[in-house]
Amino acid sequence: MEQMPKPKSHVSSHRVVDEIDRARAQEYALLAVLLSRSPDTGLIGRLARLRGDASRLGAAHADLAEAAARADEASAAREYFELFAGLGQNVLLPYASHYLTGSLYGRPLAGLRETFQLLGIERTGGHSEPEDHAAILCEIMAGLVRGDIAGPAGADREFFEVHLAPWVRRFFVDLENAKSADLYARVGSLGRTFVDIETEAFARSG
Numbered sequence: 001m002e003q004m005p006k007p008k009s010h011v012s013s014h015r016v017v018d019e020i021d022r023a024r025a026q027e028y029a030l031l032a033v034l035l036s037r038s039p040d041t042g043l044i045g046r047l048a049r050l051r052g053d054a055s056r057l058g059a060a061h062a063d064l065a066e067a068a069a070r071a072d073e074a075s076a077a078r079e080y081f082e083l084f085a086g087l088g089q090n091v092l093l094p095y096a097s098h099y100l101t102g103s104l105y106g107r108p109l110a111g112l113r114e115t116f117q118l119l120g121i122e123r124t125g126g127h128s129e130p131e132d133h134a135a136i137l138c139e140i141m142a143g144l145v146r147g148d149i150a151g152p153a154g155a156d157r158e159f160f161e162v163h164l165a166p167w168v169r170r171f172f173v174d175l176e177n178a179k180s181a182d183l184y185a186r187v188g189s190l191g192r193t194f195v196d197i198e199t200e201a202f203a204r205s206g
Helices: 019-036 041-048 056-070 073-085 096-101 107-119 134-146 155-164 168-176 183-205
Strands: none
Touching: 019 134, 019 183, 041 056, 041 073, 056 183, 073 183, 096 107, 096 168, 107 155, 134 155, 134 168, 155 183, 168 183
């Protein structure tokens, strides 16, 4: 599978990142990887070793670990292709523009590109994939939360509320309910659960 383009920032905020933010960044980074390409054998093995607990997120991790234990590289690649690159009617288009306007390269993408300019983020060359893909947005969130991408205080919250909150939960629910998915249905559950937790946390802090 071709890797997604990776917007990059030439600056870093060098801020102190606490344990909660490190955990948040890890969740975003995991979702970014799993949405950008099918996992290889090594990643499937690491997913199978995820530990769950009694929390909502812990339960989602446990379910993903169980599905990974049933999967192999070939089955994961098959799922990924059928979900995101196949020719069937149930192919998912994980783009903000698609979910918000019904077409690709819409106004949400234009707004995102303006945000990228403000944050000093540039696209890597040689790719034509629209930047409003869920994998890219999760990667940007991971960078903002970790402090790898510089921004004013609350930049991660603003980015989430403007570019993810209006649509990405619906995408994760669609992925969770995809009939052809086993491993990726659990990725959808993890994404939906994590987005709910992020939404609730931002609401409490607001």
